[in-house]
Amino acid sequence: MLALQTTYTSQTGQRKRNEDTCGYWTSDTACCWVVSDGAGGHGSGDVASQLVVNTTLTQFEAKPEVSEQVVTDLTTGAHSAVMEHKHRNPEGDDMHATVAVLLIDAGTRQAVWAHVGDTRIYLFRRRKIALQTRDHSLVQQLIDAGYGNEEIIRTHPQRNMLTSAIGSNDEMTISVSGTPILVEEGDLFLMCTDGWWEYLEEHVMEEMLEDATSAKEWLEVMAQRVESSAKENADNYTAVAIQVGELEEVTTVIR
Template sequence: MSVGLKYTVALLTDRGGRSYNEDACGHWQSPSQLCCVLADGAGGHGGGDVASKLVVQELIGLFARQPSHDGAALAALMRRTNELLRAQREPGTERQDMHSTVVSLVLDLDNASAHWAHVGDSRLYWFSGGRIVRRTKDHSMVQALVDAGILTADQMSSHPKRSELRSAMGLPDDALELSSGDGDQAVQAHDVFLLCTDGIWEYLDDDLLERTLAEASTQQAWLETLGKEVRRLAQHKASHDNFTALTVWVGAT
């Protein structure tokens, strides 16, 4: 009888050069599943702060009541979360135009598998053997330019239209673009997952993520190193974005 996956979770969030933090993240676990959710809000005047927290709380609540077992089912929970977010909008207040990105990872602890879904440009990275083997694809204008062959992937983080999204929570359902995935490979001992907002990946490329992971003695040490690198590389930009990361390290069974 399998004892299932073992894992540990660590979090980092920082307001960066902003006056308040519009990122949010959280996780929920049962004996058979782990659900992680991370969101980056937008909307101005505090609306983004409200939006990201609502998305995390509502998606985790929906998952706890009706757990997903594949990417399509998780994406359906995101669509329901989007309806709940839109229902919380209040014209004439900070909530009137709130939006949020979201990325969610689910680990099936009994079957040693993973599925995920996302909207916007918050990302999921999957590391195996210390290398990035999977990464979500942003719903953004620059990703569309990369897909069309106009930009290279290396040019995304510095492009002036990097922050323009094609999809975000808060849009009408028929305009909401979601993506979901089921792992092509089983989750292995020592695999690492990283969920992060664009305040992380704007400054930290794949090589740096892999190198710092290889050098890290613990989860928290890795996240602290990522935070230091963001601050170092963003020091020329006084108002650099909030940055948030959630990492899951899979242990030996």
Template sequence: MLSRTGGRPTNQDAYGFWPNHNNCFLALSDGAGGHSGGDYASKLAVKEALEFFQRNPVCSVDSIAGALRAANAAIVEAQRQTPQFAEMHATVVVLAIDSEIGTAIWGHVGDTRLYCFRNQRILLQTRDHSVLQTMVDAGYLPSGEVRGSPQRNLLLAALGGANGFEPCIEATAFAVQDGDVFLLCTDGFWEHVDETQMEQALQSSASQEDWLRRLESLVIAHGGEEQDNYSALAVSCKAHARVI
């Protein structure tokens, strides 16, 4: 995992994970709202999501939905109670992995992404809740132009949003295979690393730490002085022999 300030005065990204004997739950959030609002929103989202998983340690659609609802409700309540937090929001992605039966489920709000790699190739990725993603889906914008667009940060959904709470949750359990890799990352990270570079770096890396270092070098090279906060978590899934 890594989380950096980039060229900003503070880091408004937050992350965390909580494992038990057969599950692992992860959350990554990117806050917005000015002053201390974004920082607080992202930390609150991660805290509430992981605490929900601790109370409900099950890898299921309901658990993902409950964790996202808890995170959203906490931010909405903080907006209501504290005037300085009235405009704060956050994007988030949560991932639950059941290592006993080999399944994973995830959900997200906004443009913090999850990628799944199999055989060092991208098998799937989440779709941003953004204006540009809608244009891509409608055929009005090539997907390769999203990263460089000045409208990239126009979101259609976020935690604490006034237009309601509309998370996207994987509908069915995903069957994890030996060697699968998950990458959770904020927009400050994926903005400067395209999918081909992700795959190439993974193919030439000796470990997940090495992989993230290689990707971070691309972020630093392309980000410049105004680089946004950037954060990423990598999860490698390995099969283990069971002793009976």
């Protein structure tokens, strides 16, 4: 049976309200983590992200199974909940949200995930990034088409424009991990909104993890970097770290 430890932070940044929401539900077998970044005027971004997280966790608690189909159903269920709320409140604005969902079966050691938008999931193995989701964003499309490299993803003036979102009237794209992967002792999953990863390049995440003794310590160090690097009117930021067992020992080689 896997030992799983969860650490998280969700902060307002320099905005008036926090439109990020995160949550998790765990049992001795199946476990679910979800992060959502809401958007919309008059506080409706709060409502959107809370609907996404609450709906996802409620659905999973009713059917705590880990599979590609289940994580897809959880995501479409969250989308339906936001769309239903919008239909019941036609006077409201066009609220929408991102979502990232991670499921782990602690018995079989299998993990699957899905995401919509630019809230990300990373898998760190032996303190290096082994897997990373790809954003549903205009800038990611530009990079894929050869109109720039990964460096523009944090600086482009249209970096916040999404090509898929929960609650959008357009057709929604869901990216799913596919065949479940087997997690290993020492693995770390990081789920984070764009207000977090915008100020932490991937090599910085790895460098900070090299010196960390736990997911909690790692998250605290990264949060300090986000706070110190944040610009005026910096976005909300949320990060959830899931540590599998104990981190492997760091070996320092003296030459």
